[in-house]
Amino acid sequence: MRMRTTSLLLATGVIVAVICAAVVTPTPRWKSSDDDLKIEELAKWALAEMKQGLQLINVLRCEEQDQGGPGIIYRIMLDALNRTGGMGHFTTDVYEEAATKVRTLLYFGIAR
Numbered sequence: 001m002r003m004r005t006t007s008l009l010l011a012t013g014v015i016v017a018v019i020c021a022a023v024v025t026p027t028p029r030w031k032s033s034d035d036d037l038k039i040e041e042l043a044k045w046a047l048a049e050m051k052q053g054l055q056l057i058n059v060l061r062c063e064e065q066d067q068g069g070p071g072i073i074y075r076i077m078l079d080a081l082n083r084t085g086g087m088g089h090f091t092t093d094v095y096e097e098a099a100t101k102v103r104t105l106l107y108f109g110i111a112r
């Protein structure tokens with residue numbers, strides 16, 4: 001139920017209460033991630049790691065890349081509110097090692 005959204009909604013910028021929307025055209029070598037709770041947790045972790053007072057509003061899209069190594073890279077596009085109440089789109093890449101669950105913030109930036 002939560003996995004469904006339409007690209008029309010995303011294209012028009014309508015905020016949808018969808019966690020981890022299925023990606024219609026995944027980036028090459030990435031696959032759509034379907035572990036909603038995990039992705040939400042990773043998104044919140046990344047925001048906390050930035051220490052800018054950003055608050056998670058919504059996860060727009062998420063993908064994961066299993067490189068056959070000891071961990072997985074998650075790429076999450078999200079909406080967050082900043083301290084002054086302005087909303088922005090952000091993209092973050094989080095690496096999580098499978099055995100230890102140790103996370104590394106690889107990238108965090110404003111998405112256009």
Ligand SMILES: *[C@@H]1O[C@H](CO)[C@@H](O)[C@H](O)[C@H]1NC(C)=O
Pocket residue numbers: 082083084085086087088
């Ligand atoms: C908060 O977000 C708004 C809208 O994106 C932006 O105009 C404003 O500069 C941001 N404020 C901070 C402190 O980043």
